Amino acid sequence: MMKQYSSIKKNYKDCLVLFRAGDFYELFLEDAKIGANILGITLTKRPEGKDGLIPMAGVPYHAVDSYLAKLVKAGFKVAICEQLSPPNKKGIIKRDVIRVITPGTLVDEKVLDKKENNFLISLSVKDDIFALGIVDLSTGNLQVLQSYYRNLEQELMDELVKLHPSECILSPENYTDLNLLRLLKKERGMSIYPFEDWDTFTSNAEEFLKDHFQVRNLSGFGIADLPYAKESAAALIGYLKITQMNKIGHIKKISLATSSDHVILDKSTLLNLEVFSTILDRGSQGTLLSAIDQTQTAMGGRMIKSWLSRPLTSVELINKRLDAVEYFLKEDDLSYELDNILAKISDIERILSRLSIGIGNARDLILLKDNLVSVLEIRDLLKNCKNEIICDLLKLFNKSLRDVISLIEEKIVDEPPVSLREGGFIKSGVSPQLDRLRRIIGGGKNWITQLEVDEKERTGISTLKVRFNKVFGFYIEVSKGSANLVPKNYIRKQTLVNGERFITSELKKQEEIILTSESKINELEYKLFQNILTKVLISTEYIQNASFAVGVIDCLNNFSKIARLNYYIRPKIVYSGEIRIKNGRHPVVEQMLEGGGFVGNDVLLSKTSNQLLLITGPNMAGKSVFIRQVALIVILSQVGSFVPADKAYITPVDKIFVRSGAADAINSGMSTFMVEMSETANILNHATSDSLIVMDEIGRGTSTYDGISIAWAIAEHLVTNSQFSPKTLFATHYHELQKLEQKYPNRIKNYHLEVENINNEPIFLHTVLPGAAPFSFGLAVAKLAGVPHSVIEDALKILEELEKRGVAQAISPSFKELDRNKKISGVLEFIQSIDLENTTPLQALNLIYEIKKKVRV
Amino acid sequence: MGKIRSLSDDVIVKIAAGEVIERPAYVVKELIENSIDAKAQNINIEIEESGLKKILVWDDGEGMDKEDLSVCLLPHTTSKLEDDSLIKISTLGFRGEALSSIAATSDIIISSRPRNQKIAYVIRSEYGKATPISPKGSSFGTTVIVKNIFAAAPVRKKFVKNNKGEFGRILDIISQNALSNPGIGFKLTHNGKLIFNLPAKQSVMQRIRLLLGEEYYINLIPLKFEESYLKISGFICKPQYGSIGGKKQYIFVNQRRIIDHLISTAFKEAYGTLLETHLSPAFIVFLEIPFEMIDVNIHPRKETISFFDRQFIFDNLIKAATQTLTENNLTFSNLSWQKGENDKLTLSYAGRLLKGDPFIREDINYEEINWKNPILQIHNQYLICQSQSGVIVIDQHAASERVLFEKFKEAFKNYRNEKYHLPKALIMHLSYQESEHMMQVLTDMSNLGFVIEPFGNTSFKVEAVPKIFQDREIKPLLMELLEDLISETKLSDIDNKTQKMLAYLACRAAVKAGDKLSLNDRRKLIKELAKYPTFYTCPHGRPIKIELILSNLDKIFKRT
Missing domain, CATH: 1.10.1420.10 (MutS, DNA mismatch repair protein; Chain A, domain 3)
Incomplete structure (x- = not known):
């Protein structure tokens, strides 16, 4: 038997080989040591004639899936070597590898997150171009991307952050590029492997792909003129063919991921806006996604992520989605019933993939059938809907679905056993x-x-x-x-x-x-099962289309649910260049408030007179929340969702940049200031007049003078340069910058956060008002935060000194000064009210006493 | 300006004494009622640990200005009585006791901002010790946070130690308010988990569907009735959706939920024999009665009220319910009444006849049956025989089921499960699913007296069955039993697994509708039935027999 093992292992040197022996899958030699370590199983020895004692470790066959997942998650490739001849046969049992499982080719539902894709990518990097092939084997979705780059790290990471692939394969040549490897290692959780046979498949990528997809040319996929995209796709298909033993019939087409039809949200933006993960703990609680995702199906859950990372730029398409959401919002009984049906649907894409790859069983067929029945229920429910997008989607529910349902219903019993080898799942009367x-x-x-x-x-x-x-x-x-x-x-x-x-x-x-x-x-x-399966798989594309349609319907219905529960309204998409929001609210923060009652705010951005809004005020007042909610409302609008506001008029943007000091990566090796400057540079290099920029406290990471100067210069550049004038929300704690409004009254507008002064305590009202902030609250906030009284007193004294010496010119009076001014004007009033004509000397003396008292207190 | 004012002493005396906050649920009740009175559009409630740790109620209502806020925690203050007359009480909360009672036993923080104020103010009271009022930035509305209630009184805390029950009460209270105020949005979280989020401006039906369940919703029949000063609206449920105890009944008088046996009884009477005697109907009704005709001041927590004219209410409720049932063809009999000269055939008359002097009664005196008289079988479904006072009609299947079930139970209890050994063992070839179920119930089967064991793959060998099944077709009997077990056919009042199986067996083994019975069989069946006089229904809950009283038959045929 070991001879058999050795000959197999020779072909799978880069994998751990799980060798089926009886009721166990065994690992041998080095594999056993690795396996025992990772899985926590016992390492034993097996005597093998003249080979001596051979290390071995095994897992029971019925529990192999979870062990498999552990090995793969630890970054190993695993080859499953099965017994192929029936158990009773005499002589050496035939064995061969039936599948190779890698991190990117895991399809086991128990292991994968239901609402996340599991992406495998192939990357090829040339001098100024890079190309990505992206596939999720569990759903059959294949995309390619080819792009010129100026800053490989930036642009590549921007793509990767949207995908979070679990595996990346490279050509042997690229694999020798240490810089590339170092860069790729930044995408944590991604295993990187060289694909030895890369060149075999890519040397004539065109023919290979045409042959695999059985098409005459590749222009239908949109990639005919993209040589590197074709290479990446070919490499990926080749890799999958080898590891899945050719069983990839469910990958039926290639789609091209272009950037032009959606809003560009780079890595910084996504993180700073906490769209998918929070800054604090990279978790998913408190993100935009968690606030608006109540999709019922796995397909819907994956799709909404994809929609959020690629908001639309086409007004027509946006309005189509909004129309559908409006429809569901109005028909709330229908929406409720639709929701109930969607809740019954499980992951059609993944079930289909399992069946295609050859690891599905009779239960999967029944599950597929039940899901298709629910899908047809949805069609019946929505058949009278007049909305355009929904009608188009319903067309994807082909009548062959009914045939699949009948086929399965007629042949397979309602509750079949798990195993395919012990019978009991074919109905009587079938054969x-x-x-x-x-x-x-x-x-x-x-x-x-x-x-x-x-x-x-x-x-x-x-x-x-x-x-x-x-x-x-x-x-x-x-x-x-x-x-x-x-x-x-x-x-x-x-x-x-x-x-x-x-x-x-x-x-x-x-x-x-x-x-x-x-x-x-x-x-x-x-055998009968295989026949039935083959017949079912003929309808693979129809089932995939239906599954896609269900995902979209789920997303649209989901938006209507969110709108209903949180009182969102329909945004008006306009062409005027304005972004005008009345009483807008932050979609995440408003849901997380203790109790309720988020204080909404208006905003007006335009191409000219309100191009740059300068917002000053202490952070406790809600500056950051305000500027972020504007960006989030724009994103939601362009995704086709309703928004949290009383009214919203949105001109579509092409890119959104969010720069904030809060998310600076501590461990990136660069200083805060350095990070800030390079991100700012990136913004200035890429922004257009249609972009939206959000800057939160630029210039924080350096000395005050430098900071003010740089912030000033950047703000000025944004409004004066001839190449682009993007709409900008510029939040700062430098009150000096407020002078910019005087300098550029037709471009820059000051706003500040309303603060009420009660008994010398600042009360933050969370309202944003036009105009400059009346005073700086730095010290008051410190006091509120609990900084010791003596420290505050000292700070006040130092401030006075600095003001006296004119070193730090206080543009606006300090808090204390304002207070004094009020007192003084009160005294002046008092003096003015004195009637000298009718005042005796004694009375005059008393009045002076009064005045002194007022001034002293 | 001050909306809150102190009550004069005599009013205080007039209001029933003893507003005692006994449990967190009542705190929630008071706070929500305050929010509703403040004309809130949305009310959010956050509870932690069934209210013992934290109760937070936020609303976007009118709020309290600084003046009102500073006195609201004092006892005997309220905004809700226009003058000192208690006669016109139009708000839910009025006693002036609630907030001060709550403040005495907990750490309470109230912040509020009315529409005409730029900022909110906050007051706090820690077990009666107040802190000075302070300003705060906030949106419109009121937030009340009650923390660590009863912390200062460990005795009470122990009393409320059953957390689960308490949250159930809180849920009940909020649900009731959500049902009677469908225009207001309600959001409830418990220990961070969202329980429900009901948007504002919904309909009562939508609320019923979301709060009481799909089944309740499907069985609703709308009810609308007006008579003089009484307005009734809402829904009653189809008779098959009854329940034991008044669990599914919701009575609202002027938007306040009350418990009232008078009303419950009225509805029960209206349903009459449509429901089993031990079941109560499900309904949700809203009564609108002018304040002059009721007195809400009797119960400290306003849970019961008294009516000025009880009889009027009672009669009209029956009328309303009966009318609705009739309109929906849910009368017990669709007998065609002949309109006579001397009696006006009103619906109330029909109703009275249906429930009043027993025209139809269910408890039958079997001794009155003269066995020499013939027993008819009609439509192979019903047995008819003469009794002393009238005519007895019996559903043969239901009767047989009941008889067999009781017999099986007795036999089983006495372990006299005499077996009948099959001359040749029977092999049953089951599907995978069926064999799984069979494996699960093998022990129960053997307890009943079946001898069954696995016989390879998914087959089973049946060697013996209980003696009572001697003359039956075993295979179909067992297959049907398995089917019942798999689909978990509903039975009324039977929880015990073995009893369930016995009930299924009884049903399957019983005489069916459509079986022809010989005269002897009929006699035997009724005699057996006589052994169990207390049972009116078969194990499924369907009636077994009724008796038509002679005197009432006479009435119909004008023989009196």
Whole structure:
């Protein structure tokens, strides 16, 4: 057996080989040591003739899936080597590898996150171009991307952050590029492997792809003129063909992932807006996604992620989605019923993929059927809908779906067993041969019961019974007392406390007939299953289309649910260049408030007079929340969702950049300021007049003078340069910058956060008001935050000194000064009200006393 | 300006004493009622640990200005009585006790911002010790946070130690308010988990569907009725959706939920024999009665009220319910009444006849039956025989089921499960699913007296069955039993697994509708039935027999 193992292992040197032996999958030699370590199983030894003791470690076959997942998650490739000949056969059992499982080719539903894709990518990098092939084997979705780059790290990472692939394959050549590897390692959780056979498949990528997809040319996929995209696709298909033994029939087309038809949200933007993960703990609680995702199906859950990372730019398409959402919002009973049906649907894409790859069973077919029944229920529910997008989607529910349902219903029993090798899942009446075999068994067992009657009579033993168990099969049992009365042809098999068990040659012959029939039945049912499966798979594309449609319907219905529960409104998509929002709210923060009652705010951005909004105020007042909610409302609008506001007029943007000090990667090796500057540079290099920029406290990471200067210069550049004038929300704590409004009154507008002064305490109202902030609240906030009184007193003194020396010119009066000013004006009023004509000297003295009192307090 | 004012002493005395906050649920009730009175559009409730740790109620209602906020925690203050007359009570909360009672036993923080104020103000009271009022930035509305209630009184806390029950009460209270105020949005979370989120501006039906369930919703029949000053609206449920105890009944008087046996009884009477005697109907009704005709001031927590004219309410409720049932063809009999000269055939008359002097009664005195008289079988479904006082009609299947079930139970109890050994063992070839179920119930089967064992693959060998099944077809009996077990056919009042199986067996083994019965069989069946006089229904809950009283038959045929 070890010889067999060695010859197999030779072909799979880069994998751990799980070698099926009886009821176990075994690892040998080095693999065993690795496996034992990762899986926590016992490392034992196996004597093998002159090979000596061989390390080995094994897992039971019925539990292999979870162990498999652990190995793969640890970054290993695993080759499954199965026993191919039936168990009873004599001689060396035939074995071969039936599948190679890698991190990117995991399809086991128990292991994968239901609402996440599991992406495998192939990457090829040339001097100024890179190309990606992207596939999710569990859904059959294949995309390619080819792009020129200026900054490989930036642009490549932007793509990867949207995918979070679990595996990346490279050409052997690219794999020697250490810089590339170092860069790719930044995408944590992605295993990187060289694909030895890369060149085999890519040298004539065009022909290979045409052959695989059975098409005349590749222009239908949009990639005819993209040589590197074709290479990446070919490499990917080749890799999958090898690891899945060609069973990739469910990958039916290639789509091109272009950037032009959606809003560009780079890595920084997604993180700073906490769209998919939060800054604090990279978790999913408190993200935009968690606030608006109540999709019911796995397809919907994956799709909404994809929609969020690629908001639309086409007004027409946006409005189509909005129309559908409006429709569902109005028809709330319909929406509720739709939701209930969607809740019944499980992951059609993944079930189909499992069946395509060859690891599905009869239960999967029944599951598929049930899902298709629900899909048709959706079609019936929505058939009268007049909305355009929904009508288009309903067209994807082809009538062949009904045929698939009938096929499965007619042939497979309602609740089949898990295994495909032990029969019991094909209905009767499907195959005459099967029925006949079943009858034979029936007859055989009947014969046996008759035997019981006959033998009872013949021997006169009243306690005689014919029984069955898994160990002995059929046997005759009599009580202890009657054991000596049994006829001579009885062969004793087992002695028990209160009985004896025998067999006869006749009985055994009959049993043999039954067993042979059972074995034939198992084989036959398996074959019948494969036939049914093949027929079902003919409709793969129809099922995938229906599944896609269900995902979209789920997303649109989901938006209507969110809109209904949170009182969102429909945004108006306009062309005026304005972004005008009335009483807008932050979709995530408003849901997380204790109690309720988010204070909404208006905003107006335009191409000219309100191009850059300068917002000043302490952070506790809600500056960051305000500027972010504007960006989030724009994203939601362009995704086709309703938005949290009283009114919203949105001109579509082409890119959104969000720069904030808060998310600076501590461990990126660069200083905060450095990170900030390089991100700002990126923004300035890529922004257009249609872009939206959100800057939160630029210039924080350096000295005050430098910071103010840089922030000033950047703001000025954004409004004066001739190449682009993007709409910008610029939040700052440098009050000096407020002077910019005077300098550029037709471009820049000041806003500040409303603060009420009660008993010398600042009360933040969370409202954003036009105009400059009346005073700086730095010290007041410190006091509020609990900084010790003595420190505040000292700070006040130092501030006075600095002001006196004119070093830090306070543009606006400090808090204390304002207070004093108020007092002084009060005294002045008092003095003015004195009627000198009618004041006696004594009264005058008293008045002076009053004045002194007022001034002192 | 001050909306809250102190009550004069005599009013205080007039209001029933003893507003005691006994449990977190009542705190929730008071706070929500305050929010509703404040004309909130949305009310959010956050509960932690069934209210013992935290109760937060936020609303976007009118709020309280600084003045009102500073006195609201004092006892005997309220905004809800226009003058000191208690006669016109139009708001839910009015006693002036609630907030101060809550403040005495907990750490309470109230922040509020009315529409005409730029900022909110906050007051806090820790077990009666107040902190000075302070300003805060906030949106419009009121937030009340009650923390660690009863912390200062460990005795009470122990009393409420059953957390689960308490949250159930809180859920009940919020649901009731959500049902009677479908225009207001309600959002409830418990320990961070969202329980429900009902948007504003919904209909009562939508609320019923979301809060009481799809089944309740499907069985609704709309009810609308007006008579003089009484307005009734809402829904009653189809009779097959009854329940034991008044669990599914919701009575609202002027938007306040009350418990009232008078009303419950009225509806039960209206349903009459449509429901089993031990079941109560399900309904949700809203009564609108002018304040002058009711008195809400009797119960400290306003859970019961008294009516000025009880009889009027009672009669009209029956009328309303009966009318609705009739309109929907849910009368017990669709007997065609002949309109006579001297009696006006109004619906109430029909109703009275249906439930009043027993025209139809269910408890039958079998001794009155003269066995020499013939027993008819009509439509192979019903047995008819003469009794002393009238005519008895019996559903043969239901009767047989009941008889067999009782017999099986007795036999099983006495372990006298005498077996009948099949001359030749029977092989049953089951599907995978069926064999799984069979394996699960093998022990129960053997307890009942079946001898069954696995016989290879998915086959089973049946050697013996309980003696009572001696003359029956075993295979179909067992297959049907398995079917019942798999589909878990509903039975009324039977929880015990074995009893369930016995009930299924009884049903399958019983005389069916459509079986022809010989005279002897009929007699035998009724005699057997007589052994179990207390049972009116078969194990499924369907009636077995009724008796038509002679005197009432006479009435119909004008023989009096």
